[in-house]
Amino acid sequence: xxxxxxxxxxxxxxxxxxxxxxVDDVLTVMRKGGAILAxxxxxxxxxxxxxxxxxxxxVARVSVxxxxxxxxxxxxxxxxxxxxxxxxxxxxxxxxxxxxxxxxVGLYQSLGFELVSVDAHPRGLDRVWxxxxxx
Numbered sequence: 001x002x003x004x005x006x007x008x009x010x011x012x013x014x015x016x017x018x019x020x021x022x023v024d025d026v027l028t029v030m031r032k033g034g035a036i037l038a039x040x041x042x043x044x045x046x047x048x049x050x051x052x053x054x055x056x057x058x059v060a061r062v063s064v065x066x067x068x069x070x071x072x073x074x075x076x077x078x079x080x081x082x083x084x085x086x087x088x089x090x091x092x093x094x095x096x097x098x099x100x101x102x103x104x105v106g107l108y109q110s111l112g113f114e115l116v117s118v119d120a121h122p123r124g125l126d127r128v129w130x131x132x133x134x135x
Contacts, residue, residue, distance in 0.1 A: 033057070036080055038064070038073050046073040050081055056094040056132065057085040078111055082135045092132045099127040108133075 030049055038046035046064040050057050059081045064073045078093070085093050095113065097104050098121070113131040121128050 029060075034084075036077050038077055040068065046077055048077045048081065050084065052088055052090065053094070055090060056092045057081055057088065057090050058094045060096070062095075074107060075111060078108075082133065085135045090135075092134045094130070094132050097129045097131060099129055105129055 026049070029051060033049065033051035035049040036047060037044055044065075045068040046062075048059055048062040050059045052058075059078065062074055062077060064077075081093050085091075093113075095108060097108055099105065099118065108131050111133065113133045116130045116132055118127050118129050120126075
């Protein structure tokens with residue numbers, strides 16, 4: 001998945017925090033929910049991870065390899081997250097989206113996510129759109 005992040009390195013107002021995470025950091029988050037790996041045959045092409053909150057499933061680090069984008073991979077990952085929320089008895093899915101990635105904002109809007117708030121990015125000059133979808 002490094003290739004999925006590489007094209008944004010230096011192009012975003014604030015670099016992705018994914019570059020600073022350790023394996024232990026990732027495992028700690030995954031223990032609070034899980035992870036999704038999208039495959040094309042045996043090739044990993046997309047991923048996300050999620051945590052279970054009181055009233056929602058929070059989805060983070062949605063990533064699709066550049067060669068596989070705009071083919072419905074991220075949409076499938078998000079529909080799978082909706083299924084996870086329903087199965088867990090959570091009424092909604094929640095996600096944070098960088099304003100500096102308008103195509104990502106558009107994707108989640110097209111999937112039925114609604115804007116809840118726009119907040120300053122905690123590490124710099126960007127803003128984060130908090131979005132939810134009721135399932």
